[in-house]
Amino acid sequence: MDRFSDQHYINRVIAGYSNEFAVLVDRYKNLVFTLAFRMIKDRQQAEEVCQDAFVKAYKSLYTFKGDSKFSTWIYKITYNTCLDHLKKFKKQKGAVYLEDLSGYELTAIENILDDIAEEEKNRKIQQSLDLLPAQDAFLLVLYYFDDLTIEEIAKVIGVNANNIKIRLFRSRKKLASILREQLAPEIIAYYENGNR
Amino acid sequence: MxxxxxxxxxxxxxxxxxxxxxxxxxxxxxxxxxxxxxxxxKSDVTLYKPLISNSVFAGVLVCFIAAFIYLPENTTPQNMYWLSYPDFSPIYDLAASSVFKFSEMTTYTIVFATLVLFVQICILKKHFDNQFEKCNMQA
Incomplete structure (x- = not known):
C-alpha cells in the first residue's frame, strides 16, 4: 500500500521516473471515471475521456505548481475534457425543469426508497443520476464523493463559491424532481395508503 | 419555512x-x-532540428543584402583583381569545344525543370512534416 503524498510521486515523475505516474492513476482513476461517466452517460466514451484526461495531466505535469491539490487539478482537467467531448459530439439531454417540492413529497420519496428492495433502489438512483444534466451530475458527484470544499469545487468548475452554492441547490432540486417522476406510481400508491 | x-x-x-x-x-x-x-x-534522438537555424539564415540574408547594396557602389576593377583567381578559362574553353551542344530551348527547359524541382522539394517537405506531426499527435 503506497503511503507517499501525491507531490512525492509528481516530483519523481518530473525527475524522470515516468512509471510512477501509474500510482497517481490508480489513486484517482475511479473517481475521475465516475465524474466522466456522470457527465457523458456512456461507459466506453467516459473511459476514453478519462484516459485522455490522465494523459493530458501527464504531459503537463511539469506545469503543476502545487498551490492546489493534485486531485483538484486532475478533476479540472477531467471537467474540461468532458465539456470538449460533449461539444464535439453535440450531446444534449432534455431540460429538467426545477419544480418546488414540499417537505411531505421529499419525505414520501425517501420512505418509498427505503421500503423497496436494495437492488431496485440503487437502480432508480442510478437512473435518476443518468437523467440529470451533465454539469449537475458532475457537481453532485464531486461534492459527495470527495472531501473538497466549496472553494476547491469552484476552482475545478471555474466559477466563484457563491455560484457553486446556488448550482448545488439547483442540482439537488433537479435530482428530487427526477426521482419524483421515476417514482410517480409508487408515490400515488403511498398517498393512497393514507401516508400523509 | x-x-x-x-x-x-x-x-x-x-x-x-x-x-x-x-x-x-x-x-x-x-x-x-x-x-x-x-x-x-518525444525522444531527443528523433526530435527534428534544422541544420541551419533561423537566426543563421537571417544573418546570411542580411550579409547578402548588404553586399548587394555595398559592392556595386564601392568596387572598381582595380580593387577586385582577386576575382581573376582561380583561373577558370581552361574550363570555359573545354565547355566551348565540347561535343555536346544544346539548343536554347533545351537549355531553358533544363533550367525551368530544375527550378520546378526545387519548388516541388519545398512542397513535399511541408507535406511530410504535416504527416509526421499528425502521426505524433495521434500517438
Whole structure:
C-alpha cells in the first residue's frame, strides 16, 4: 500500500521516473471515471475521456505548481475534457425543469426508497443520476464523493463559491424532481395508503 | 419555512447520494493510460532540428543584402583583381569545344525543370512534416 503524498510521486515523475505516474492513476482513476461517466452517460466514451484526461495531466505535469491539490487539478482537467467531448459530439439531454417540492413529497420519496428492495433502489438512483444534466451530475458527484470544499469545487468548475452554492441547490432540486417522476406510481400508491 | 425545505432538500440529497456508488474502470485502464502517456514522450534522438537555424539564415540574408547594396557602389576593377583567381578559362574553353551542344530551348527547359524541382522539394517537405506531426499527435 503506497503511503507517499501525491507531490512525492509528481516530483519523481518530473525527475524522470515516468512509471510512477501509474500510482497517481490508480489513486484517482475511479473517481475521475465516475465524474466522466456522470457527465457523458456512456461507459466506453467516459473511459476514453478519462484516459485522455490522465494523459493530458501527464504531459503537463511539469506545469503543476502545487498551490492546489493534485486531485483538484486532475478533476479540472477531467471537467474540461468532458465539456470538449460533449461539444464535439453535440450531446444534449432534455431540460429538467426545477419544480418546488414540499417537505411531505421529499419525505414520501425517501420512505418509498427505503421500503423497496436494495437492488431496485440503487437502480432508480442510478437512473435518476443518468437523467440529470451533465454539469449537475458532475457537481453532485464531486461534492459527495470527495472531501473538497466549496472553494476547491469552484476552482475545478471555474466559477466563484457563491455560484457553486446556488448550482448545488439547483442540482439537488433537479435530482428530487427526477426521482419524483421515476417514482410517480409508487408515490400515488403511498398517498393512497393514507401516508400523509 | 423556505429554509426548512432547503435543509430538507439537502438532507434528502445526502441520503440519495449515499446510495450512489463509485464507478470502476476496466481492469487494464492504468496500463492503457501508461502506454499512451509514455508513447507521447518525444525522444531527443528523433526530435527534428534544422541544420541551419533561423537566426543563421537571417544573418546570411542580411550579409547578402548588404553586399548587394555595398559592392556595386564601392568596387572598381582595380580593387577586385582577386576575382581573376582561380583561373577558370581552361574550363570555359573545354565547355566551348565540347561535343555536346544544346539548343536554347533545351537549355531553358533544363533550367525551368530544375527550378520546378526545387519548388516541388519545398512542397513535399511541408507535406511530410504535416504527416509526421499528425502521426505524433495521434500517438
Amino acid at each position: 423556505k429554509m426548512e425545505i432547503d435543509r430538507q432538500l439537502e438532507g434528502f440529497a445526502d441520503h440519495i447520494m449515499e446510495a450512489a456508488a463509485l464507478e470502476s474502470t476496466s481492469v487494464d485502464f492504468t496500463s492503457k493510460v501508461m502506454l499512451q502517456a509514455l508513447a507521447s514522450q
